[in-house]
Amino acid sequence: MSLFTLGIARGLVGQVLGMVIGMLLTCAVRILLGWEAWAAEPAWTVGAVCSIIGFLLGVGSLDDWLKWTKGIPTPLHHGPPVDKPAWTRYFSVDYNHKVIGVQYTVWGILLLMVGGTVAMIFRTELARSGLQFLGLDLYNSFIGMHGMIMIFAILLGVGGMGNYLVPLMIGAEDMAFPRLNALGFWFNVPGSILLLLSLFVGGWDAGWTAYPPLSARGPIGYQLFFLGVFAIGLSSIVGSLNLLVTILRMRPAGMSLFRMPIFCWAVFATSLLQLTATQLIGTSFLMVSVQRAIGMGFFDPRGILGEVSPMVGGGDPVLFQHLFWFYSHPAVYIFVLPGLGIVSELLPVFSRKPLFGYKWIALSSLAIGIVGFIVWGHHMFVSGYNDILRIPFMYATLLVAIPTGVKFFSWLGTIWGGKIHFDTPMLFVLGAISVFLIGGLTGPILATVPTDFPLHDSYFVVGHFHATMFGGFVFPFFAALYYWFPKVTGRMYNETLGKIHFFIMTPAFWVQTLGQMGVGVMGMRRRIADYDPTLGAGQIENWQLAVTIAGFAIAFGVLLMLWNFFQNAEVGVAAGDNPWRSRSPEWQIPSPIPEHSFPAPLRVVGEPYDYGLADSGYVTTASPGDD
């Protein structure tokens, strides 16, 4: 078996070839126009576009569609590849949503480790004042890189959970569009490669938000960064479209929208945001890209339109912030809503009680999604936009606290009086609630105009943001990994190691987030490589050191988890079909799940969360005659 039976190897070759062809094409066009043959920025930009297409062609993700354009039928292949070992399907184009879900999750964890490593590097730099080993440009590239890689990783984690779980939870055979599903995953690989490559062509030093005018002038790295984000954005759009159609059209008879497992509601709300808002980050980055490439001055602040001539000036960098945050604020709800859905999904299982206020939790996800569209301006209180906009954006932002509060009280109501089992997934769920509470309570401080002014662009924001991301995504994601690990592999992870991971990571994270807020209040600014050691009555260095140590502890915990999974995936104790005694459909079938998940169409015979109600079930695959 040669290496090139693996789709990903062919894809990487395709990406390199695409890059070279794109560069040669640029040179050829320039020679035809009578210009100097080589110009770095256009060559890299066109090369990068071609490299994405080259990867997709190489990996084989476009094969079926290319056949359709010629009218050749392409029956959907089920099961592992016929003439290759079964494991190769994880490295090639495969249309089974369970394979794609694992691909998403594993690639997401890989990026999580890359992003974490970058964070460790600049956290070490920040442990002492002064510059020890990082230059200013590299520091700036690293903080932006940490942010964007983590965003990629989170989107992949969200995609992994959605793709793996939603069809199982609604008893569907697969996703609505399996080919589109595979394409959605494979976009991510060339996208993340371009993002990492950007470090080697100058990086990009404006932080992950890439505000012009700096991003319109910086090194070539920006173009690769924009294209990497473009690829991930396309993945988000086609993935969310697929999930929406699956949820809306593929539920079995009897499973009304308010009888779905609650996680599906979270995915539904997330997908609505992803489908629409993602276009805005694409548009805003495309505008900066063409401003750099051909001088279209959307954000060029020089000159007022019509003052000298209508053909000069009129651009406005604040417009970029509007367009950018119209995606990037809803984006944080894209990151946290699935995680909050995991919390709601797991609490009843480990409390052995019905989910408190199902309808309210379901609708609160939608409400957060809808309100999330009208709050972007709270990132721009100090941008110099029209004063009159501040108050409505402030109130709209504070409004988010209401549906979020609904979730918190529903969770408390679910735990209240339950027979709680403190297994590792449940611990991470409780950790998520505690951490998200820290993030939630510090939110209104930043949403309120007068308190935001002194805290804007300080490390307080960094602390708040990391608390929401860890509470809303990282902790629930880890809970989900532990919880569904036995379903995916058929083996149990080591419970003791899982608990050690939890008890290292949770206090470490509290120290990290509260420490970040603390140095922020002392006057530490965000995205600045150095700080004044006399801040905070000379105590700031100790706080910074504590944050750095806490960061390393978190990284150690994550490695412990991965080692735990790695050790037990093949040889761990057999887990059985339903170790958590869940009522959800995916636990009523064997672990690991067979190629065709359900032997027969599901029938809904009860409510999803009637835990503790004797002799009741949620779904069955038996036909009515068998009862």
Add this chain to the structure above:
Amino acid sequence: MTATAIEHGHEHGHAADDHHHTGEVDLPTYLEYTRRNRLGMWLFFASEAFLFLALLVTRFYLWRGPHGEVVRPELDQFAGLVVTAVLLLSSYFMNRAEVSIANDKRTDFLVSLLITAGLGTAFLIGVVVWEWGMFPSIVKGHLKPTDGVFGAVVFGMTGMHALHVLSGVVLILNVWWLGRKGHFSSERHWGVEACAIYWHYVDLVWIFFYPAIYLIGSTIEVPH
């Protein structure tokens, strides 16, 4: 992203009700596949709407005169009117193609597709040669992309729209070629339907773009 990304290949003889069974699970019917495809297509339009809205927002945000009034550049009004008429007319023939295949009139279907593609190409030539002035030896354009926000927004909006028209023309020609080879029937023609609604959608976008670029606001007096 073009509409080809939506799965529309089920008319090529491998749909479920051809007694094509995989494993123990019966595949859904062609009608059910079409319903899913249709929903997917409309969600794709919803997504694209945000892209075009972003461009419209950009236009109204940036095209402001020295006193905050809504302004527009001086463009060739005749050119704008002609290309708009051509595009609107093309939607009629696209609809005719879809109705023809639904009634099994294959010749009408193929001819209408070709006329639609021709009108779409005429629109593209109108924009690129006449309005953009890409070939100054034929027509000299009014604006360059580098001419401040007037140039940036005109080229940004018409460029993004032209890209969609171009992908639509390619799609129509692909459908025409498949239709000539005998694909599609009066019952099974999701591919044609997808192509048609995509074309109407691109047309609809222009109905918003045309007044935003050519009609709304006043032109700026050049100071002397």
